[in-house]
Amino acid sequence: MIPFAAADRTQYLENLTTKKVHILVIGGGITGAGILLDAVNRGFETALIEKKDFASGTSSRSTKLIHGGLRYLKQAQFSLVKETGKERKIVYNNAKHLVERNKMILPFYKGGTLGAWTTSIALWLYDRLARVGKNEHKMMLKKQTTMRIEPLLNTEGLKGAGLYYEYKVDDTRLTLEIIKKAVESGGVALNYTEAIGYLYEDGKISGVKVLDVLSNTTYEIQADYVVNASGPWSDQVAMLEHKPESLKRIVLSKGVHIVVPFHRLPLKQPVYFENRSDKRMIFAIPHWEYTYIGTTDTAYSMDMDHPLANKEEVSYLVKSLSQVFPKAHISENDVHSTWAGIRPLVYEKGKTLAELSRKDEVFKSTSGLISIAGGKLTGYRKMAERVVELILAEFKSQENKTSPVLHEEALTDLSNVSGSEFKSDDDFRKLKSYCNSLCTHLQVDERVMEKVFHRYGTNTEQVVALAETFTDQVEDPYLRLELGGLLYGIRQEMVCTLSDYLIRRTNQLYFGRDQIKKFLIPVLDLLASELGLDETRKSKNLEDFMKEYDSVMQWQNEKTL
Numbered sequence: 001m002i003p004f005a006a007a008d009r010t011q012y013l014e015n016l017t018t019k020k021v022h023i024l025v026i027g028g029g030i031t032g033a034g035i036l037l038d039a040v041n042r043g044f045e046t047a048l049i050e051k052k053d054f055a056s057g058t059s060s061r062s063t064k065l066i067h068g069g070l071r072y073l074k075q076a077q078f079s080l081v082k083e084t085g086k087e088r089k090i091v092y093n094n095a096k097h098l099v100e101r102n103k104m105i106l107p108f109y110k111g112g113t114l115g116a117w118t119t120s121i122a123l124w125l126y127d128r129l130a131r132v133g134k135n136e137h138k139m140m141l142k143k144q145t146t147m148r149i150e151p152l153l154n155t156e157g158l159k160g161a162g163l164y165y166e167y168k169v170d171d172t173r174l175t176l177e178i179i180k181k182a183v184e185s186g187g188v189a190l191n192y193t194e195a196i197g198y199l200y201e202d203g204k205i206s207g208v209k210v211l212d213v214l215s216n217t218t219y220e221i222q223a224d225y226v227v228n229a230s231g232p233w234s235d236q237v238a239m240l241e242h243k244p245e246s247l248k249r250i251v252l253s254k255g256v257h258i259v260v261p262f263h264r265l266p267l268k269q270p271v272y273f274e275n276r277s278d279k280r281m282i283f284a285i286p287h288w289e290y291t292y293i294g295t296t297d298t299a300y301s302m303d304m305d306h307p308l309a310n311k312e313e314v315s316y317l318v319k320s321l322s323q324v325f326p327k328a329h330i331s332e333n334d335v336h337s338t339w340a341g342i343r344p345l346v347y348e349k350g351k352t353l354a355e356l357s358r359k360d361e362v363f364k365s366t367s368g369l370i371s372i373a374g375g376k377l378t379g380y381r382k383m384a385e386r387v388v389e390l391i392l393a394e395f396k397s398q399e400n401k402t403s404p405v406l407h408e409e410a411l412t413d414l415s416n417v418s419g420s421e422f423k424s425d426d427d428f429r430k431l432k433s434y435c436n437s438l439c440t441h442l443q444v445d446e447r448v449m450e451k452v453f454h455r456y457g458t459n460t461e462q463v464v465a466l467a468e469t470f471t472d473q474v475e476d477p478y479l480r481l482e483l484g485g486l487l488y489g490i491r492q493e494m495v496c497t498l499s500d501y502l503i504r505r506t507n508q509l510y511f512g513r514d515q516i517k518k519f520l521i522p523v524l525d526l527l528a529s530e531l532g533l534d535e536t537r538k539s540k541n542l543e544d545f546m547k548e549y550d551s552v553m554q555w556q557n558e559k560t561l
């Protein structure tokens with residue numbers, strides 16, 4: 001059992017106020033999660049606080065690719081491509097249940113930016129920089145082969161395509177499984193705990209004032225080091241300092257994705273294509289019963305807590321699809337769901353959004369606040385390493401700190417995330433086929449069981465065991481499985497609200513929005529009884545979730561100009 005139950009959350013928080021931790025991390029996205037795991041692995045007593053739910057910020061709103069970022073070659077960001085390219089193999093090995101290897105088609109057209117030579121050279125360079133294994137090296141395809149491989153592509157002006165490999169990941173669960181692993185190894189992670197100010201000793205930061213958002217109670221947590229890993233909120237969190245240093249380190253850029261049913265855009269594999277008008281590159285990626293398409297890249301300065309797709313962005317993506325997949329006749333009516341994320345980009349004077357690097361940077365304020373900004377989901381492990389190694393170096397040079405047990409190396413490249421405790425690929429395949437074989441006994445279809453396995457990995461059996469506890473009370477086998485997942489979420493994944501479960505733990509708001517209502521009430525009832533919610537809090541849970549449910553299609557209410 002992981003000590004990560006929603007019922008014990010207040011206890012974990014109160015325990016934190018009775019001691020001084022070595023490191024306190026602000027922000028429960030992928031960056032904070034990576035730092036927590038790295039620090040815990042090195043023997044630092046470390047805690048993480050997140051003001052909403054884990055991964056509720058940008059880390060649940062990406063394109064969900066673990067990649068070197070082919071497009072960064074155009075900006076000559078070779079070191080970024082090299083580092084993230086190498087990292088993707090590590091993430092794949094450590095989070096096998098969440099990462100899927102896919103062939104990606106990169107078609108090129110007459111009049112487009114890319115041609116056969118440029119595509120070939122770019123992919124060749126990518127393979128070398130990212131140290132792509134020989135079995136995954138790029139291939140160049142002639143027009144006829146491209147059409148055979150992806151029959152939905154527009155054939156007019158098509159000249160051929162490049163084929164390379166990309167890794168798709170469940171970004172939200174990757175963040176969560178890293179946090180679970182860190183908690184299993186002794187770290188503490190609390191959602192709905194907001195940093196609202198700092199504590200100081202001799203002008204140096206010595207902790208954080210926090211607000212328990214669920215109970216509206218404030219606490220103080222003492223720490224030797226405080227790390228600001230709050231992504232798009234980095235500047236705001238840095239400005240909580242009593243003498244804030246005037247800064248503008250972050251530039252925000254919004255990226256939108258749309259989701260259409262797979263049968264409306266039944267791609268045989270992901271496609272990375274160019275919008276003919278503005279030459280931006282866009283992904284179309286099949287995912288279970290859906291295909292998602294994105295992204296956009298526009299300056300953003302509005303509500304950071306609730307970024308939403310607007311009509312213009314949805315229509316831009318739909319139009320881009322119609323250029324490349326005209327036979328599919330996709331219209332705005334096909335859009336099933338959307339999401340919008342905010343990229344925290346490191347500010348560089350005189351550069352446009354598109355030109356800004358996706359690299360990360362670490363800053364330290366005069367009072368000792370360490371902030372990390374920028375970066376990519378893929379590079380989280382190296383980002384964490386840079387932050388914790390900075391702290392490690394300082395720790396070793398200072399005698400007045402509480403004594404840590406230190407390991408020079410975090411060895412996170414060898415740490416499987418929770419749910420991925422497979423000894424080998426064979427072990428992975430065996431468990432997958434065992435889980436699939438349970439579908440007859442559980443009376444659910446194989447595809448549903450496969451999804452459950454890819455969600456929970458080696459923890460699937462715990463979910464199934466919890467589902468079975470409903471055998472006598474609940475007739476519908478699919479509902480039993482859903483309730484099993486919910487119980488597991490509440491007891492092992494810090495699910496505190498309906499939205500935590502339906503949006504972050506299971507992604508149903510984006511991939512399955514039309515089916516959510518089927519089990520909404522039994523799910524809410526179980527959540528309320530497990531968490532001891534009174535009628536007011538139960539209704540509030542439903543109301544908050546329904547707001548989010550409606551918000552992803554809010555763009556439909558905007559009037560066309």
Ligand code: FAD
Nearest residue numbers: 027029030031051057058059063065195231255341377378
């Ligand atoms: P976040 O995930 O935003 O986490 C910061 C957290 O801090 C938030 O959860 C927030 O609630 C919390 N917080 C804020 N203030 C406080 C406070 N006062 N107290 C406590 N907590 C606080 N990268 C890839 O590698 N591959 C991709 O395919 C990819 N696609 C992308 C597509 C889009 C549209 C976008 C926007 C980004 C994409 N990225 C991709 C980049 C990647 O998603 C981000 O770099 C990464 O998720 C940022 O993580 P983070 O932890 O720094 O920020």
